[in-house]
Amino acid sequence: MINNLFSYNWQVRKEWFEWCRNVQNEELTKERVGGMGSILHNLLHVINCEHIWISQMNGEPVSKKDFTKSTSLEEIxxxxxxxxxxxxxxxxxxxxxxxxxxxxxTTRKGVSYDFPYHKVLLHIVTHEVHHMGQLSVWAREIDKKPVSSDLIFREWK
Structure with missing residues (x-):
């Protein structure tokens, strides 16, 4: 089931990328209220968080994508x-x-937590769903139809 939820997120993410191709770059990078501040940074954020959590569970070094640089849709x-x-x-x-x-x-403040992998994977999935909802609100603010996130009518890939 967890694989299906990741597939769902990747489908929706891919559709958001296609949606972004039809929006001016100024709108994609415009500072907005909430989320990570812009459409592109929201997308980058969810991908980066997926990367960080999976790297940790894989026992690999964690490299974080730099949010301070301007990043293009294609780079994302x-x-x-x-x-x-x-x-x-x-x-x-x-x-x-x-x-x-x-x-x-262990957090930067030195507090330690233990999480079952299953809970971490569910967190990754729901974290992305949350941020895609923010994209939907911003899409409507610029009079664009958002990507449908309706799970029930999607095929598992």
Whole structure:
């Protein structure tokens, strides 16, 4: 089921990329209230968070995409494809019982947490859904029809 939810997010994300191709760059980069401040930064943020969590569960060093630089839609799409490939590989190699595997995380303030992998994966999925909702609000603000996030009518890929 978790693989299906990731597939759903990647479908919606891809449709947002196509949506962005029909919007002026000024609108994609315009500072907005809420989320990560702009349409492109919202997209970059969800991809980056997927990358960070999957890297941690994979025991790999975490490299964070720099949000301070101006990043183009094409750069974000390339980054998304790289991260999607890594996430797919991870999802295909993890064991069935995701509640047994634990990710230990220590915050910058030194507070430690232990999370079952299954909960981390659900967090990644719902985090992206949350930010896609913000994109929908911003799309309506610029009089554009947002991407449909309706799960029930989508085919699992």
């Amino acid at each position: 799409i390339v980054f998304s494809n790289e991260i999607k490939k890594n996430t797919q590989q991870f999802l295909h190699t993890i064991e069935a019982d995701l509640n047994e595997k634990i990710l230990s995380v």
